[in-house]
Amino acid sequence: MSSSPPPLLFFFLIFLSIASAIKLPLSHHTDQLPTNDPYLSLRRLADSSTARAQQLKQPSSIKPDENALSAPSASAAVVKSPLSAKSYGGYSVSLSFGTPSQTIPFVFDTGSSLVWFPCTSRYLCTGCGFSGLDPTRIPRFIPKNSTSSRVIGCQNPKCQLLFGPDVRCRGCDPNTRNCTVACPPYILQYGLGSTAGILLTEKLDFPDLTVPDFVVGCSILSTRQPAGIAGFGRGSQSLPAQMKLKRFSHCLVSRRFDDTDVSTDLDLDTGSGHDSGSKTPGLSYTPFRNNPNASNAAFLEYYYLNLRRIYVGTKRVRIPYRFLAPGPDGNGGTIVDSGSTFTFMDRSVYELVAEEFAAQMSSYDREKELEEITGLGPCFNISGKGAVTVPELIFEFKGGARMELPLSNYFTLVGSVDNVCLTVVSDNTVSSTGGRSGPAIILGSFQQQNYHVEYDLENDRFGFAKKKCIP
Ligand SMILES: *[C@@H]1O[C@H](CO)[C@@H](O)[C@H](O)[C@H]1NC(C)=O
Ligand SMILES: *[C@@H]1O[C@H](CO)[C@@H](O)[C@H](O)[C@H]1NC(C)=O
Ligand SMILES: *[C@@H]1O[C@H](CO)[C@@H](O)[C@H](O)[C@H]1NC(C)=O
Ligand SMILES: *[C@@H]1O[C@H](CO)[C@@H](O)[C@H](O)[C@H]1NC(C)=O
Numbered sequence: 001m002s003s004s005p006p007p008l009l010f011f012f013l014i015f016l017s018i019a020s021a022i023k024l025p026l027s028h029h030t031d032q033l034p035t036n037d038p039y040l041s042l043r044r045l046a047d048s049s050t051a052r053a054q055q056l057k058q059p060s061s062i063k064p065d066e067n068a069l070s071a072p073s074a075s076a077a078v079v080k081s082p083l084s085a086k087s088y089g090g091y092s093v094s095l096s097f098g099t100p101s102q103t104i105p106f107v108f109d110t111g112s113s114l115v116w117f118p119c120t121s122r123y124l125c126t127g128c129g130f131s132g133l134d135p136t137r138i139p140r141f142i143p144k145n146s147t148s149s150r151v152i153g154c155q156n157p158k159c160q161l162l163f164g165p166d167v168r169c170r171g172c173d174p175n176t177r178n179c180t181v182a183c184p185p186y187i188l189q190y191g192l193g194s195t196a197g198i199l200l201t202e203k204l205d206f207p208d209l210t211v212p213d214f215v216v217g218c219s220i221l222s223t224r225q226p227a228g229i230a231g232f233g234r235g236s237q238s239l240p241a242q243m244k245l246k247r248f249s250h251c252l253v254s255r256r257f258d259d260t261d262v263s264t265d266l267d268l269d270t271g272s273g274h275d276s277g278s279k280t281p282g283l284s285y286t287p288f289r290n291n292p293n294a295s296n297a298a299f300l301e302y303y304y305l306n307l308r309r310i311y312v313g314t315k316r317v318r319i320p321y322r323f324l325a326p327g328p329d330g331n332g333g334t335i336v337d338s339g340s341t342f343t344f345m346d347r348s349v350y351e352l353v354a355e356e357f358a359a360q361m362s363s364y365d366r367e368k369e370l371e372e373i374t375g376l377g378p379c380f381n382i383s384g385k386g387a388v389t390v391p392e393l394i395f396e397f398k399g400g401a402r403m404e405l406p407l408s409n410y411f412t413l414v415g416s417v418d419n420v421c422l423t424v425v426s427d428n429t430v431s432s433t434g435g436r437s438g439p440a441i442i443l444g445s446f447q448q449q450n451y452h453v454e455y456d457l458e459n460d461r462f463g464f465a466k467k468k469c470i471p
Contacts, residue, residue, distance in 0.1 A: 022206045022207070022208070022209055022267070022268040022269075022270070023265040023266070023267055023268075024093050024094070024095075024206075024265060024266045024267075024268065039373050039374060039414070039415060042374045042375070042376060042412070042414060042421075043373065043374050043375050045341045045342060045446075046341075046342060046374060046375030046376050046425050047375060048341060049340050049341045049342040049343075049344055049425045049444060050344065050375070050425050050426070050427050052111075052337075052339055052340045052341070052344075052442075052444075053340065053344035053425070053427065053442055054427065055193075056111055056298075056302070056335070056337065056340075056438055056439060056442060057437050057438030057439065090107045090108065090109070090226075090338070090339055090341070090445070091107070091108045091252060091338060091445060092105045092106065092107060092108065092227065093105070093106055093108045093230055093266055094106070095115075095204065095230060096204070096205040096206070097117070097141060097146070097202045097203065097204055097205070097214075097216065098141065098143075098145070098146030098148060098149065098202055098203060099146050099147045099148040099203055100145075100146070101203070101205045102141050102142065102145065102146065104117055104118075104139040104140070104141055104227075104228060105139060105227050105228075106227055106228045106229055106230035107226065107227050107228070107229045107230065107339065108230055108232065108250075108266065108338050108339075109229050109230060109231055109232060109233070109337075109338055109339040110232045110233060110303055110336065110337055110338040110339065110455070111233060111301075111302060111335070111337040111338070111339045111340070111442075112188075112229060112231045112233050112235075112301060112339070113231040113232075113233035113234065113235030113236075113237050113238035113241070113301045114162065114186075114188065114217050114229070114231045114235070114237050114238070115214075115215075115216050115217065115228075115229070115230050115231050115237075115238070115239050115242075116188075116195060116197060116216060116217030116218070116219045116228050116229055116231075117140065117141040117216065117217070117218065117219065117228035118138050118139065118140035118141065118219055118222065118225075118227070118228055119140055119141050119142075119143065119197055119217075119218035119219050119220060120140065120141075120142065120143065120144075120218070120220055121140070121142060122220065123138070123140045123219070123220060123221075123222075124220065124221050124222070125138055125221075125222045125223070125225060126222075126223050126224075127193070127223045127224040128222065128223070128224060128225060128226065138226070138227060139227070141218065141228075143200065143202075143218060146202065146203075148202055148203040148212075149200050149201075149202055149218075150200060150201045150202075150213075151182045151183070151198060151199075151200060152182065152183040152198075152199040152200065152201055152215065153179065153180065153181065153182060153183065154167065154169035154172055154179060154181040154182060154183050154184070155169055155172060155179050155181075156183065158183075158199070158201065158213070158215050159183035159184075159199065161215055161236050161237040161242075162183075162186060162199060162215070162237050163183070163184065163186075164297075167183070167184065168184075169181050182198065183198070183199045185197060185198050186198070186199065186217060188217075193222065193223050193224030193225050194221075194222065194223050194224075195217070195219045195221070195222040195223075195225055195229075196219060196220065196221045196222070197217050197218045197219035197220045197221070198217075198218050198220075199215055199216070199217060199218070200215075200216055200217075200218045201213040201214060201215055201216070202214055202216050204216075204243075206268075209270070211242070211243055214242055214243075215237055215242060231301075232248065232338070232455075233301035233302065233303070234300060234301050234302065234303060235297075235300065235301040238301075239268075240268075240455070240457055243268065243270065244270070244271075245268055245269060245270060245271070245457055246269045246270065246271030246276070246456075246457060246458040247269045247271070247454055247455060247456045247457055247458060248266065248267060248268050248269060248454075248455050248457075249266075249267045249269070249280075249452065249453060249454035249455065249463075250264065250265070250266045250267065250338075250452075250453055251264050251265075251450070251451065251452050251453070251467055251469035252264065252338075252445055252448050252449050252450070252451070252453070252469065253449070253469045253470055254408070254449045254450055254469065254470075262470060264469045264470065271458065276458055276459075277458075277459060279463070280452075280454055280463060282452075282465045283452065283454055283463035283464060283465045284400075284401035284402065284403075284463065284464060284465060285399065285401060285456070285461045285462065285463045286305060286306055286397035286398050286399050286401040286461060286462050287306060287398060287399065287460060287461045287462075288303055288304060288305065288460050288461060288462055289304040289305065289306050289325065289326070289333070290304065291304055291326045291330050291333070292326060292327070292328050292330060293326070293328070293329055293330025296330045299326070299330045299438075302335040302337070302439060303335055303336050303337075303455065303462065304325075304326060304333050304334065304335050304439070305334050305335065305336055305397055305443070305462055306324075306325065306334075306397055306398030306399075307324045307325075307334040307395055307396075307397055307441060308324065308396050308397060308398055309394075309395075309396040310353060310393075310394070310395055310396070311392065311393070311394040311396065312353060312356040312357055312360060312391050312392070312393060312394075313360055313391030313392055314391075315356055315360070315391075317352050317353055317356050318352065319349055319352060320348075322440075323346060323348065323349050323440040323441065324440075324441070326439070331437050331438060331440075332439070332440045333439050333440060333441070334439065334440070334441040334442075334443065335439045335441075335442055335443070336442075336443045336448075336453075336462065337442050337443065337444060337445075338445050338448075339445075340442050340443075340444035340445065341444050341445055341446050342376070342423045342424060342425045342444050342446050342447075343410075343423070343424045343425070343441070343442060343443050343444045343446070343447045344424070344425050344426065344427075344441070344442040344444065345424055345425075345426050345440070345441050345442075346426065346440040346441070347426050347427065349426075349440060349441060350424060350425075350426035351426075353393075353422075353424065354377060354378050354422065354424075356391075357378055357391065357422055358378050360391045361378075361380055361389075361390065361391070363385070364380035364381060364382055364385060364388075365380065365381040366378055366379070366380060366381075367379040367380060367381050367419055367421075370414060370415075370419055370421065371421070374414060374421055375425060376412070376414075376421040376422060376423055376424070376425065377421060377422060378421070378422055379414065379419055379420065379421035379422075380419065380420055380421075381418055381419055382418060382419065382420055383418040383419075388420070390407060390411055390420070392404055392405070393405045393410045395443075397462075401464070403451075403464060405447060406450065406466065408449070408450075409423075409446065409447050409448075409449055409450070410422060410423055410424065410447060411423065423446055423447075448464075449469070450466065450467060450468055450469050451464050451465065451466055451467060452464065452465045452466075452467040
C-alpha cells in the first residue's frame with residue numbers, strides 16, 4: 001500500500017478508448033459439485049439459495065467500524081459459524097487491478113454494489129472451506145505489489161460513495177481539506193457472512209480500457225465468502241455506476257456444463273457510439289422499479305422488476321399484489337439477482353405456485369421425501385409414465401414482456417431419471433404482512449440460463465430473450 005498521504009481529490013474520469021463494449025468471460029463459480037451425490041449437490045444449491053435470500057432480505061448493513069481492523073489478532077478472527085457444506089452456485093468473473101495488474105476471480109453479483117477483493121497476504125477467511133475449497137488458496141490482491149494502490153482519505157468524496165455524506169472523519173478539521181485521516185474501515189454484514197476492510201482506489205484494467213481511481217474494497221477479514229465480490233447493483237459504488245456503463249448484459253451458460261470450463265461473455269457497454277434509447281433487437285423489455293422506501297439503502301441497490309402475473313400452464317396463480325411489488329415500507333416485490341442460484345419465493349407465494357403444479361401434475365406421485373432431502377419441491381415420480389407433461393412456468397411483467405421459461409430452467413431431474421423437482425426454494429417462515437421483510441420473490445441465475453439478459457441502465461429497464469448461450 002502506498003505510504004504517501006492519500007490523494008484528496010482526483011477528477012480523472014474514465015479514459016475512453018476506441019472500444020465501447022468490453023467483453024469479459026463469465027464462468028461458473030469453480031466450486032466442484034460432487035457428481036456422485038446429486039442429492040447433496042442440489043441440497044447445497046437449495047440451501048445456498050435460501051441463505052442468499054435471507055441475506056438479501058436482511059439488507060446488508062454497511063457501517064464504518066473503528067475496531068474491526070485495529071486488532072487483527074486471532075481473537076478478531078474467531079467467528080462462530082457452522083462449517084456446513086454450502087456450494088456457492090454463483091457465476092465468476094475475473095477482473096484485473098493494479099500496476100502491474102493482478103487478475104483475480106470475483107463472484108458476479110447484481111444483488112450488491114461494492115466491489116471488493118481478498119486483500120494482502122494476511123487475508124483471513126473463516127467458514128470459507130466450501131466443498132473442499134482451501135481458504136488459504138483463495139486468490140488475493142497484494143497492494144504492496146502495485147504502484148497505483150491508494151488508501152482513500154476521509155475527506156475524499158469517494159469515501160462518501162460507501163458511507164454517504166455524513167461520514168465522520170475523526171481528527172479532521174471540517175473547515176480544511178487538508179487531512180490525512182483515512183476513510184473508515186468498512187464492515188459488510190450479510191445474513192450468514194461478512195467482510196471487512198479498507199477502501200482503496202486502484203486502476204481497473206480491461207484489454208482496451210483503463211479505469212483509474214476505481215473505488216475497491218481491500219478486505220482483510222471475511223466469513224463465508226468463496227471469493228471477492230464484483231457488485232453490479234444499483235448503488236453508486238458499484239462497477240456499472242463507477243464506470244458509468246450504459247448497459248451490461250450476459251447469457252448464463254447452462255448448469256449442465258458445471259464440470260467443464262465453458263464460459264460466456266459479460267458485456268459491459270460504455271455507450272460511446274451507442275444510440276441511446278435504442279432497444280437490442282429481439283429483446284422484450286420491462287422497466288426497473290424503484291423501491292419506495294429510500295431510507296433503506298440496501299433496497300435501493302436491488303434491481304426491482306414489475307412482475308405482474310405468474311402462470312402455471314394457462315392458469316394464472318393469484319398472488320397478492322403486495323408480494324409482486326414493494327409496498328410503502330419497502331418490503332415485498334420482485335428482484336433479479338445473479339448471486340442467487342434458484343429462484344426464491346416467500347412461503348405464501350411459493351405455496352400457491354407449488355400447489356398449482358401439484359394440482360396440474362396430480363397423475364404423478366408426489367415425492368415428499370425427496371423434497372425433504374433436496375430442499376426443492378414439489379417433486380414427482382415420473383417412472384414408467386412415458387412422455388411427461390409439465391405445465392409451463394411464465395412470469396409476465398409490466399408492459400407485457402413474458403418470460404416463458406424453458407423446462408430445464410424450472411424443473412430438474414433428480415438422482416435417477418425417475419424424479420423431477422421444481423427448482424424454486426422458500427424458507428420456513430410463514431410470512432404474514434407483519435413479519436415479511438425484503439424482496440418476496442428473487443429471480444435467481446438458474447432461471448436465467450440460456451437467456452440473453454440485459455440491464456439497460458441508461459433507460460432503466462430490463463431486457464431478455466431466450467438464446468442458446470453456447471450454440
Ligand atoms: C508480490 O511481490 C512479491 C515480491 O516481489 C512476489 O514474491 C509475489 O509473488 C508478488 N505477489 C503477487 C500476487 O504478485
Ligand atoms: C496541511 O497540513 C500540514 C501539516 O499539518 C501543513 O504542513 C501544510 O502546510 C498544510 N497545507 C495546507 C494547504 O494547509
Ligand atoms: C423503511 O425501512 C426502514 C429500515 O428497514 C424502516 O425502519 C422504516 O420504517 C421504513 N419506512 C417506512 C415508511 O415504512
Ligand atoms: C417411482 O415409481 C415407480 C413405479 O411406480 C416405483 O417402482 C419406484 O419405486 C418409485 N420411486 C420412488 C423413489 O419412490
